[in-house]
Amino acid sequence: MSARRGFTLIEVMSSIAIALFVVGIAYTAFQQCRKLIVRTQARLDMHYRSRFLFERLRADCTSATPNCAMFVQTTARSGSVPGSIALVFGRSVVDDDNWEWGRQSSGKVSTIRWAQWRWDGPAATLRSGFSSEVREYTLSSLAAPWRETIENKLDYRDNVFNVVPQPRRTLSTTAPWSTLDSNGWGSPHADDYGDGTDLQLQTRPAAQGIIDCALQVVLGDGQALTFDDSAATVQVFRGVYQDGRIDSTLATSEPAVRPRLVRLRYTMRDERTGLEQDFSFSFDLPALMPPPGP
C-alpha cells in the first residue's frame, strides 16, 4: 500500500488562491507594460512627425528671399471651433529642370516660388506647399490695346505663356491673396500656375492632430508680433530692394524692418491615447543684419 495521498481541500484552495493572485499581478503588470508601450510609441510618433515639420519649415525659412513680401493671415476662433493661421513667403528653389539656363550659366538656376504654411484649426491639420516653379499664364481677358500692340497683331487670348517668376516686394495689406493672383497680363485665371490660387491648390497636409497653434514673427529690431486664432488679422511684411532698402512709403500696418525669426508653437494630440505634447521651434530667416541682442 502506497504512503502517497492526494492534496487536501485546504491545499488545493490555497494553491488556487496563490495562483490567482500571481496571475492577477502578472496581468496587471502586463497591462501596464502594454499601456506604457502604446504611450511611448505615440510619443515617439509625435516626435517623428515634429522632426519632419522642423526639417521642412527650416528648409523653407533658410531659403526665404528677403526681397519677397511675406504675409500672415489668421481667422478667428468661433466658440469651440478653432480658427486658422497662414504664413506665406517667397523662397528660392534650385531648379534642376531648367537645363537650358543651367547650361548657359554653367551652374544651377534657382527660381522663386511661393511657400505656404497653414494651420487648419477645424481639421487639426498643418499644411504646407509651394507654388509651381513656372509662372504660367492663360490670357483669357486681354484688353484691346494690349491685343493691338502684340507683334503681328495676333490675338493671343487663350494661349499659355511661361513667365519667369519675379520677387514680389509689395502685397495688398487687405487682400494679399488677390495681389498674388494678379499677374499684370489680364484677370486672374484658374489655370494660372505659380500664383496665389495655385499655391492654395498645392498646399497639402504635412501633419495631423495639431489642435492648437501660434506663430510669432520677430522683426530685425527685436519687436515680436504674435499671431493666433484669437482674432482675424492680416499682416504684410514688405520685401527689400536688392541693395537692402525698404520703401519709404509704407501702409500704416507695415513694419519698416524685415522679419528675421519665425517662432512656431503647436500642440499635437495623439488620437489613440489622447496624449498631448507641446512643441516649440524657432527658425532664422535670412537677414541683412546680424540678429540683435537683448
Place this chain on the structure above:
Amino acid sequence: MRRAFTLIEVLAIILIASVGILAATGVVVYAMYLAAQAQAQSTGMGTAMSIAADPQPLLRPDRASDWDASQWTRGSYDLTSGGAISCECRGYVNGYYVVRSESSAAADVIATGVRSALVTVQVYDRLKGRLLTSYTTRVMRSFIPAVTP
C-alpha cells in the same frame, strides 16, 4: 514519508524567480532607454538648433514659466560692454530639459555693439537627467538701442 521543501530548494526557487523578474524589468528599462534615444534622434537636435537660434522660444502662455530667460531679458547680457559677457537660459522645451549658454570674449568684439558669441545648447532627458545631445555654434550679435524686449 512527507517532507517540506529544504532551504536550498526555496533559495533556488527565489534565485530563479529573481533572475526572471530582473530580466523582465531590464527589458522594460532598456526599452525605455531606446525610446528616449529614438526621441532624442528625432527632435533632440532640432530642439537644440532651434534654441541656439532663439533664446526665447514661444511657449504656451500657461507654460511660460517652464523656461527661464531672465539672464537674457534683464539686460545683464550687455552687448555694448567691451569685456567678456555671458548668459545662460534653461528650462523645459519639447519634453526635454534644455540648457543654453552664450558667451562672448573681449576678443570677439568686432565694433561697438557688434560682436560674435559662442552658443552651446545641451539637451537632457527630462526623467533621468541624461545628456541626449548638444549643439555648438557661433553667432553674430548687434546692439539695437530701440529694441523692444
